[in-house]
Amino acid sequence: MARSINKVILIGNLTRDPEMRYTPDGQPVTTFGVATNRYWKTKEGEQKEDVEFHNIVAWGKLAEICSQILKKGKRVYVEGRLKTQSWEGKDGVNRSRTEIVVSDMVALDPRSAGGYEPESREEPxxxxxxxxxxxxxxxxxxxxxxxxxxxxxxxxxxxxxxx
Structure with a gap:
């Protein structure tokens, strides 16, 4: 039987600040959104842009790190896998949500990498x-x-x- 692969790599900008919560057993989980852009030219030479919005979920220590250093608007690299959740809403309608469960994250903005920006720009x-x-x-x-x-x-x- 052939092996399958479920891997996602994105570089984009956060659409909202990360939100960290804890599961009933104390496991940290952080959610945030990332927007990616795609540009192309039409046959007429007109520049077009398409924006995709992705739901991101991080667990454990990575969840804590994401909530500390990431902020809305900052550029980020995320790597993980797709996961689709399905449920029935209170109104009886079946719903689903696809999200990316992060296995690796890199803050790409130099000042967000440490999650802390000193008031003074002088080197200590x-x-x-x-x-x-x-x-x-x-x-x-x-x-x-x-x-x-x-x-x-x-x-x-x-x-x-x-x-």
Whole structure:
């Protein structure tokens, strides 16, 4: 018997802030919406756009992370599987809803990646120990990264570059 695949990958923008709830047994679940756009030109050369709205569900630790760092309007990558739920409404009408159950998520907006935006845009000072262990010198993050890069730098010849 052939194997089947149920996998969805989307990159889009959140249509609403994530909403986190808990199941009766304490399992966190977060829901949010993502919009994706498709663009094309008609035979006459007119630019057209189609927008799809997707219902997204995250469970467990991923649900907690989504509710902390994602916000309406932010760009996000989600990967997961399709799941369709069916039920009978109070009015007796059969209803269904297709959603994407997330297995992986990446916040694509640089400032939303940490879920926290400091009021000041200055880099915090970090204390770095010098060789003498007695003196400590405050260094900004960018300077610290630059120092590490210099320490780890190797000579690279043109023969080592694959292109």
């Amino acid at each position: 000072e970090i204390v770095v120990e010098e060789e003498s262990q007695e003196k400590k010198k405050p260094v900004k993050k960018a300077q610290k990264a630059s120092l590490k890069e210099k320490e780890n730098a190797e000579e690279i010849s043109e023969d080592d570059i694959p292109f």
